[in-house]
Amino acid sequence: MKVSIEVNGRPVTEEVPDRTLLVHFLRDTAGLTATNIGCDTTSCGACTVLLDGESVKSCTVLAAQADGHEVTTVEGLTAADGALHPVQRAFREQHGLQCGFCTPGMIMASVSLLADNPKPTRDEVRAGLEGNLCRCTGYHNIVSAVIDASGQEVDR
């Protein structure tokens, strides 16, 4: 079927098999490979993107379901002049990433979390990111990054 999605402000229209997952549409059709696939059970969150501003796991959304909607991936967060989004900046500043594979999904989930809760506590960040797995960081610096991005002081 023909699917048209506005990805990071750019319309992408393509004839794709009905069963095409949104994550494959983003990676293979739109050519945006930052969004990763880490599992096949909607458990890891590596594929998290924003669909009309709400975070979704793009491995569990059909491209067809996103037809006519807007999707934002981590590539869409950086400003045209290269300036980092506050969450991107904070992940770097707080060493909230190591291998980087969970990072695009983790950043998008964090953007969504902060939209819902602009000044979260560390425990609220942990609860909010429960659906996003990271194997490298032990989560400590991811939590710090979200606190930093929210404008609160990182005290540990």
Place this chain on the structure above:
Amino acid sequence: MSIVGTRVVRQEDRNLITAGGTYVDDLRAEALSGAAHAVFVRSPIAHARIGGIDVSEAKAAPGVLGVFTAADLGLDPHPAGPVKEPWLADEVVRYVGEPVALVLTEERYQLADAAELVDVDYEPLDAVAGIGAALDGETLLYPETGSNIVQVNGMAEFDDAIFEDCEVVVTQTIANQRVAPAPLEVRGASLAWGEDGRLTAWLSTQNAQIARSQLAGSLGVGEESVRVIAPDVGGGFGAKIGADPEATVLGWAAKQLGRPVRWVESRSENLTSMTHGRAQLNTVTIGGKRDGTVLAYRLDVVQDAGAYPRTLFLPTLTELMAVGVYRFPQVQTRSRAVVTNTTPIAAYRGAGRPEATAAVERAMDLFAAELGLDPADVRRANFIRPEEFPYRTPTGAFYDTGEYAAALDKVLETAGYAELRAEQRRRREAGDPVELGLGIAAYVEITGGDGGGESGRVDIHPDGSVVAWTGSSPHGQGLGTSLAMLLADRLGVPLEKITVRHGDTDEVPKAIGTFGSRSLQLGGSAIRQAADEVIAQARDLAANLLEAAPEDLELDVERGVWQVRGAPSSTVLSWAQVAETASDGKLTADVWFGDGQPTFPFGAHLAVVEVDTETGKVQLRRIVAVDDAGPIVNPLTFRGQRHGGLGQGAAQALMEVVTYDDDGNPTTASLADYSFITAVELPDFELVDMATPTDRNLLGVKGIGEAATIGSTPAVHNAVVDALSTRGVKHLDMPTTPIRVWAALSEGNVQ
């Protein structure tokens, strides 16, 4: 001021946070255009004879380019291990997940449809689902060998005489359960044969050069005919060392089809087909005096090697590190490795040392509990003392430096140990159903223990830029930034002018790569050595230009210029000016740091848990940790490595386990079933710094990649047992899940 030792955000990050890096499945290289997609058909049965394989329907499915089985492959057997692992199963399958056939299609989505049509006739055999069944020996994986035991090391028979003088002897069998490394990026490979007859293989690997040698050997071509590139790699944790067998089959298939091939496994496939870690059953016996002095220790290791032992160093390394941080007068060890109808076992963060540490740290707690002494006091009474270094252990390890008591004291003081014990008593007196548990682990581990060295090359160009190539293969550790910092410090060149490259065998032909926490101490020392050689070259060139004697010149690292010593107002030369006069257009040094001896990082952890005795739920409240790996290059990434280690180590103690049923069917074969630890189960980490240098490399550093994993598992485990200690529980095996805790409490209450 030197940049070394200061907090520097990583050079690696910008690309990762804006473009998501380039992992193997992200590659859109021209050489891969038109690549066939690949999937392995894997055994759904743990042990079976293959009656026949019918691929006719699969071959006729839409988009299918090829379906291959063992009968098609003309490859020599897999060289590793005491038994020959077939590239694709031929007569017998020996674990769920074993590759049986390879299917290649035009489009990714055609793979699953075609793979389903491969018809394999399995004739089930009895399965050996674990260590117990393997030792029973009723069913053999390899009947021709007469036993499931594939390696024996250490004492053939134990001699009980070592415990004769002991006033107290405690023995306990402790399962160090099988866990999944589960890097967030699963395994993947893209391979293309060029018109020149060379294979280029992009692999998600920790060791491009080892992978190149393996692929060349297995495909029967010269090493010069294989180029391996490790692109961004999404975590490895020891499970991506070198090339897995799948890469060889894919390389063969790419040649057969005459087109590139790309493969990425699914997570569910990963959880049965990527090697697992740990999987030991250890029996400890510890004896000593009532004052807490240990007189004798015995460790008996049984290693589950899985169906095809790809490496057997784990149990013997566990023996080597058996005594941990203690001066035990009498020690006995032995190990046996057995084959089972399960996924092969290989390295996982710590690889042999966590198992040794878990055994001895549980033993110390069991001994202390038997004596009614505080576990901290019993440890202090038995530590190897600072003045005893270098210290050769009874098992043959040669420790460099250590301050074991100081590490423990710092941790306990930071944590407020006495107050925590008081709180524990208070809760008990009040009959609080939520118990507080305190767990101590003191540990020492071995890094760079493989006996090899590492390569390093540094070029300085006439534009003043510095390019370094390391044989190490960082995949998240931030080593690139650390090496750039070492160069900036040594050469006086700003970080922005330094580029660190790695992971391409055409650029770095000779290297070992990253595992065993070896990279900074070996790869870093190599870069340091190369920098010093470049400095020596530059000194001669600069002397010529300034018409001075080389020994009168100095490199001012604050300004990054060469000048005549004691004449600061005289002419100075920049690196660019010196490089311009180099004979081949740049200053260059290519070295092998070869005398890298192992180093022995150490530390102490205290874990604080709450255990709800009514539900069995364990909540980890605090971990306070000293992880001493010598001088720190970048505190930011140093702490990051510790965080990750703490998380993974705690995960094993709390919740992670790979399980099989009695027929060898995996019951944790997806991320919906495997209890991968999340942010919710972990606390903020409390890190305490200590830095005791080693004299065994140029930088004085030890490895930090695995250390915190090693300490945290027994700390958390001991904390859970401690919480239950007044309720009749002396031991329970990991993971300390609610059901296990609840069962232990039920048994304890009956006793």
